[in-house]
Amino acid sequence: MFTAVIGIDTNVERAATQARTVARIPDADKSVTAILLHDFSENPKGGTVEQVKSVRRARDILEEAGIEVQLEGTSGDASEAIIRAAEEHDADRIVLAGRKRSPVGKALLGSVTQAVILNTERPVLVCSTDDEAAE
Numbered sequence: 001m002f003t004a005v006i007g008i009d010t011n012v013e014r015a016a017t018q019a020r021t022v023a024r025i026p027d028a029d030k031s032v033t034a035i036l037l038h039d040f041s042e043n044p045k046g047g048t049v050e051q052v053k054s055v056r057r058a059r060d061i062l063e064e065a066g067i068e069v070q071l072e073g074t075s076g077d078a079s080e081a082i083i084r085a086a087e088e089h090d091a092d093r094i095v096l097a098g099r100k101r102s103p104v105g106k107a108l109l110g111s112v113t114q115a116v117i118l119n120t121e122r123p124v125l126v127c128s129t130d131d132e133a134a135e
Helices: 010-024 053-063 078-088 105-110 112-119
Strands: 002-007 030-038 068-075 093-097 125-127
Touching: 002 010, 002 053, 002 078, 010 030, 010 053, 010 093, 010 125, 030 053, 030 078, 053 068, 068 078, 078 112, 093 112, 112 125
Parallel strands: 002 030, 002 093, 030 068, 093 125
Antiparallel strands: none
C-alpha cells in the first residue's frame, strides 16, 4: 500500500493537477490511499473540508480513478499541518503544487512548499501548475 498526503489549498486547478498526478501512479487504483489535507488558516464560520471546492475537485478525480480517498481539515500553519499528517499516516510521499513566485515574493511571503521540503525527511513531489499541465 502507498499513502500520499496531498496538501490542497483553495486553487481548484492546482488541486486537479495534484490529483491527476497521483492518479497516474502505476496501479494507483489498487495500491494508493490519498489523504487530502486542507489547512484553514482562519475558519471563523466553522467550515468543513468537504465544503472546499478544490478538495471536492481533487476527491472526484481520485475517486473516478478508483483511488481510496480520506479528507482531513486542520487549522494553523499549513506546512506544519502537512508534515504532521504525513507523520501520522506514515506517508510514503507528500504531494504539493508549487506556485510561480518572484524571488522577492518568496522572501517576503514564505512558501509552504519550501517549508515542507526543508522540514521533512519524506519524499515530496511538487506538481507543475502551468495552465497547460493542468489539463
